[in-house]
Amino acid sequence: MPLPIDIVILAAGKGTRMHSDRPKVLHELAGKSLLQHVLDTAMSLEPAKICIVYGHGGDMIPRAVPQADVQMVLQEPQLGTGHALQQAMPRLDAGHVTLVLYGDVPLIRGETLLSLLQMALSGKVALLTMLMDEPRGYGRIVRKNGKVAGIVEEKDATPEQRAIHEVNTGIMAVPNRHLPAWLMALKNDNAQGEFYLTDVIALAAEQGVEITTVQPAHHWEVLGVNSKSQLAQLERLYQHEQARRLTERGVTLIDPGRLDVRGELHCGRDVWIDVNCVFEGRVVLGDDVRVGANCVLRDVEVAAGTLIEPFSLLEQAVIGAACRIGPFARIRPGTRLADEVHIGNFVELKNSQVGYNSKINHLSYVGDATVGAKVNIGAGTITCNYDGANKHRTVIEDGAFIGSDTQLVAPVTVGRGATIGAGSTITRDAPGGELTLSRARQTSIAGWQRPVKKIKE
Ligand code: UD1
Ligand code: CA
Numbered sequence: 063m064p065l066p067i068d069i070v071i072l073a074a075g076k077g078t079r080m081h082s083d084r085p086k087v088l089h090e091l092a093g094k095s096l097l098q099h100v101l102d103t104a105m106s107l108e109p110a111k112i113c114i115v116y117g118h119g120g121d122m123i124p125r126a127v128p129q130a131d132v133q134m135v136l137q138e139p140q141l142g143t144g145h146a147l148q149q150a151m152p153r154l155d156a157g158h159v160t161l162v163l164y165g166d167v168p169l170i171r172g173e174t175l176l177s178l179l180q181m182a183l184s185g186k187v188a189l190l191t192m193l194m195d196e197p198r199g200y201g202r203i204v205r206k207n208g209k210v211a212g213i214v215e216e217k218d219a220t221p222e223q224r225a226i227h228e229v230n231t232g233i234m235a236v237p238n239r240h241l242p243a244w245l246m247a248l249k250n251d252n253a254q255g256e257f258y259l260t261d262v263i264a265l266a267a268e269q270g271v272e273i274t275t276v277q278p279a280h281h282w283e284v285l286g287v288n289s290k291s292q293l294a295q296l297e298r299l300y301q302h303e304q305a306r307r308l309t310e311r312g313v314t315l316i317d318p319g320r321l322d323v324r325g326e327l328h329c330g331r332d333v334w335i336d337v338n339c340v341f342e343g344r345v346v347l348g349d350d351v352r353v354g355a356n357c358v359l360r361d362v363e364v365a366a367g368t369l370i371e372p373f374s375l376l377e378q379a380v381i382g383a384a385c386r387i388g389p390f391a392r393i394r395p396g397t398r399l400a401d402e403v404h405i406g407n408f409v410e411l412k413n414s415q416v417g418y419n420s421k422i423n424h425l426s427y428v429g430d431a432t433v434g435a436k437v438n439i440g441a442g443t444i445t446c447n448y449d450g451a452n453k454h455r456t457v458i459e460d461g462a463f464i465g466s467d468t469q470l471v472a473p474v475t476v477g478r479g480a481t482i483g484a485g486s487t488i489t490r491d492a493p494g495g496e497l498t499l500s501r502a503r504q505t506s507i508a509g510w511q512r513p514v515k516k517i518k519e
Contacts, residue, residue, distance in 0.1 A: 066158040067109040067179060068238070070150045071100055073165030074117030074137040079289040085119030087165035088126055089293055092300050093324030093342055095126060096287055099168035105129075106172045107179070110158060113150045114165070142256025143232070144248040151245060154238050159183055161235045162259065167286045169300060170233065174278045182235035186272045187263065189213075190233040192284055193277075200229035201260050203275070210273040212264035217253035228275075230260060231284035240271065316355075330366065354389065362393075365401070379411075382418075400435070417460065429453075430472065434460035440484065442467040459494060 077086025087097035094102075097114070104112050116123040117137040124134045137149045147162060154160055159182040161175060174190070181188035189210065191203050201213045202223050213230045214223050244262040252258060266273055278284050282299040285292070304327070305318035313329045315321055320337040327341045330349035339353050343361035347353070351364050354372035364370070364381040371388035378395035381387065385403045393405065396413030403416050406423035414428050417435035422428055424441035430453050431445050443464050445456040454472035458464065462476045465484030476482060477494025485501045492498035 064108050064110045065179070066155070066183070067107065067161060068111045068113070068154045068158045069104045069107070069109045069161045069163060070147060070154075071097070071104060071112065071114045071163045071165050072143060072146045073097055073123060074115050074140045074146055075166070076118045076140070077166070077288070080287075080293075081290070085116075085122055086287065088119070088122060089287070091168050091287075091293065091297050092304075092322075096168040097123065097126065097165045100163050100165055100170070101127065101129065101132065103170060103172050103175070104161075104163060107161075107175060109161070110155065111153065113153050115146045115150055117146075142250065142254070143259035144245060144257035144261060147241070147259055148245045148248075148257070151241060154241065156238055158238050159235055160238050160241065162233060164232050164286060166288070167232065167284060169285065169296060169303075170283045171278070171280075174276070174283055175233070175235075178233065178235045178276045181274045181276065182237055185237055186274045187237070187240075187266045188235040189263065189273065189275045190231045190278060190284065191228050191275045192231055192281065193227050194229050194281075195227070197224075197227050197229045201232075202226040203228040203230060209267070210263060210275060211267045213258075213260035215252065215254070215258060215260065231278070232286075233284065234259075236262070236266075240266065240269075325361075336372070348383065357388070394429075428456075431456040431458065431470075433458045434462065434478070436461050437464070438462075439464045440466035440468065444469050446471045465499075 073087045080086050080089060088095045091099060113133045113135050114127065115135045115137050117140045133153055135150045137146050159179065161179060178188045178190055199216055201215045202219055203210060203226065204212045204214055204223060244265045247265060248257045248261050250257050263273060285296055287293045287296060301322055304323040305315055305321045308329060309315055309318060312331060314334045317337045322340045325341065325343045328346045330347060332350045333347050334352040336353060336355040338356045340358045345359045346363045348364060348366035350367045353370045356373045357370055358375045360377045362376045362379050365383035367384040368381055369386050374388035374391040376393040379393045379397040381399045382401035382403060384401055385399055387405045390407040391405045392410045394412035397411045398415045400416060400418040402419040404421040404423055405411065408425045409422050410427045412429040414431040414433065416433040419435060420433050420437040422439040426439055426443040428445050430447040432455060437458050446469050447453050456470045456472040457475040459476060459478040461479040463481045465482050467485045468482050469487045471487065471489045474488055475491045477492060479495045480492045481497045482488060482492060483497060483499025483501065486499045488500060
């Protein structure tokens, strides 16, 4: 059963200071749009309904939201945060509580929102506020005898009010039964000529509805993005938090300040990660995995004890246990390595399966190939998988030895235990257990003279 909660995410604002043609909430933090961060947190609360109020940027926002059960509400023109919530009002259930989130405040935690919601579910108006040394730009919480009496926006505040350090984060939870009357009563006779959602607080106070405040555990939870510089600051705060969580669970990060997780990173015990690694999508590292400096791993699973040497790029691949990858390896989508495989420098693998303890140690391209166990592929080997129109497979059976600088023109099979002489171009199947080679016989021309440079007159 979903909780009797409706969530409204305000995302209609312009974001002038981003200097971008994209709506602000579609800019990315840790590889995911600001709006999607808020949406994911909202969904984790399992509310009855989620509405996104959009406006600036036209249908870019609805097109960016894949979840069909999220309701998109157009606010046109954008006349303020109170006006924004008014647009969503008809969608809200009178018996529920509404949680207002901002599309440009991406790091708010579900736990914080739950404590806010608990207050609202018991009939109170719940405000998320924060004490700030430098409160400039924020709405100030005005209290009378300790009780919240209203919120005053910076631009409307008296000098005494500007000296208040308790600020409005903008996030609040309100029992819906009050909302129609309060939103109807909003006026725009203020410095910005907007309908302020924050004015409902004074109305609640006047009507004797209890107002309570909750503070976030971390200040970064309520930081908003208004500029590229703030976006970069939030990205770092987010990454520090990822690093903190990983180290807390026993992962060794050589420098927690030089880690980027853009998705989920799951680590076993005694995982070791050197500097400047980027993890994207869903990455799983087994026990004792070591990742050298400057690696990028995107949607990859790595089994226990594997070593990934510096400057390797792995994408949509499954890597077995006790493998050695890199340095400078490129593992492309569809690759599966069995245990104890060695992939060395300047080796590119694509859509290939490599069996137990096989080695491709130097300068090779192995694409659309099925490689058995205990195969040795020499330096400079190339699977010619593409004929200009179609891709074909190369099969290399167990125990085969491919000499250096071989081209395997697919479709082709190298049999079990076969040996291919170095420098061969293999266009037909090579039988198992035998030496196959295709190269011109070596000859030496006696008395041959090197050309000499002609002297110009
Ligand atoms: C708001 C609060 C302020 C608080 C601050 C915290 C009001 C009047 N003020 O001010 O007390 O300290 O947030 O960051 O609410 N939006 C719409 N439609 C609109 C206007 C805004 O959807 O017509 C959305 C924006 O996209 C944004 C959010 O509402 O996500 C906040 O709007 P913004 O203009 O940034 O409000 P602030 O002036 O910062
Ligand atoms: Ca703002």
